[in-house]
Amino acid sequence: MNELDVIDRYFAGQLSPMERKRFEASLNNIDRVRPIAFYLLARQVARQEANRRKKPLPVYRPIFPIISMAASLLFFLGFGWAIWIWQTPVSAAELADQYLTxxxxxxxxxxxxxxxxxxxxxxxxxxxxxxxxxxxxxxxxxxxxxxxxxxxxxxxxxxxxxxxxxxxxxxxxxxxxxxxxxxxxxxxxxxxxxxxxxxxxxxxxxxxxxxxxxxxxxxxxxxxxxxxxxxxx
Missing domain, CATH: 1.25.40.10 (Tetratricopeptide repeat domain)
Structure with missing residues (x-):
């Protein structure tokens, strides 16, 4: 299983308790944090792009420009902002609203x-x-x-x-x-x-x-x- 698969399974709640504990312990390593930060930011940008596509757009935007956009944002804004996106408290009702939207x-x-x-x-x-x-x-x-x-x-x-x-x-x-x-x-x-x-x-x-x-x-x-x-x- 490659690194991105592990990250994806972690945020999908699919790791075993032992795997989840081992994953979280690895967050002290900056080399481990970088791909996680990129994953979070890419997913956030992809979600925003998906919401935009619900309205008529003159040009279809494929996935690779989205990833490039995320990489550029990650470079300019830093890893801390991407981690903040996931860690910022969100109420249960807001999570439900996000799904409905x-x-x-x-x-x-x-x-x-x-x-x-x-x-x-x-x-x-x-x-x-x-x-x-x-x-x-x-x-x-x-x-x-x-x-x-x-x-x-x-x-x-x-x-x-x-x-x-x-x-x-x-x-x-x-x-x-x-x-x-x-x-x-x-x-x-x-x-x-x-x-x-x-x-x-x-x-x-x-x-x-x-x-x-x-x-x-x-x-x-x-x-x-x-x-x-x-x-x-």
Whole structure:
């Protein structure tokens, strides 16, 4: 396993306790810190670039210019700034918001085999009309309580409207379905708990995230990164 693989597995929460301890002990070595700093800065720049690509851009930017940009920034700003990016405390709700922004900026409107109602709700969401989208999703779920896409996207709308209990309920119902090829329900339920932020929500979210990791379920890598970022704060 090469050095970047080890770094990536560390931040994804995939190292064993012994490997994690050995990795952290090595941070006293400046030669070890340099590739870690570069990794963190490259990932930050790549995330920012990914967010920009959600808006129409005249030119597509491939990955190698992103890495070059990160290398230039690393040279001018120094390694300490890159480490600060990762170590700066971030609240659980902010981590959940970051995930929602990265993955649900818009809903797909060309879902194969779906009803017109679902497509209409997705269009409302993409227009920023969350209340109208919620009304359509609610009507659809009354007729088809276990429709997977309605539970998934309807749950996201509930989160955006701060109807956290409803979002948790929808994602939980989705997560209980065992006949789906890919099911993000358990992971999204964890996100909803992080957003709600009640006293036991963080512990519940961590339990769900570990379930995703251990079960090799959808969004396993994202779950590992969230567990690593949550830490003890």
């Amino acid at each position: 990265d993955h649900f900026h818009q809903f797909p409107v060309t879902l194969d085999g779906t009803s017109d109602s679902l497509k209409t709700a997705c269009r409302y969401y993409n227009q920023g009309n969350w209340q109208a989208a919620e009304a359509v999703f609610e009507s659809l779920l009354q007729r088809h309580p276990n429709q997977p896409d309605a539970l998934k996207f309807g749950g996201i709308v509930s989160l955006q409207l701060r109807k956290y209990d409803q979002a948790i309920h929808r994602f939980h119902r989705l997560g209980q379905q065992t006949d789906l090829y890919a099911n993000p329900g358990i992971f999204l339920e964890a996100i909803a708990h992080l957003k709600r932020g009640q006293p036991m929500d963080k512990n519940r979210a961590k339990h769900l995230l570990h379930t995703v990791i251990q079960g090799n379920l959808e969004e396993k890598n994202e779950a590992g990164q969230l567990v690593g970022r949550l830490g003890d704060h």
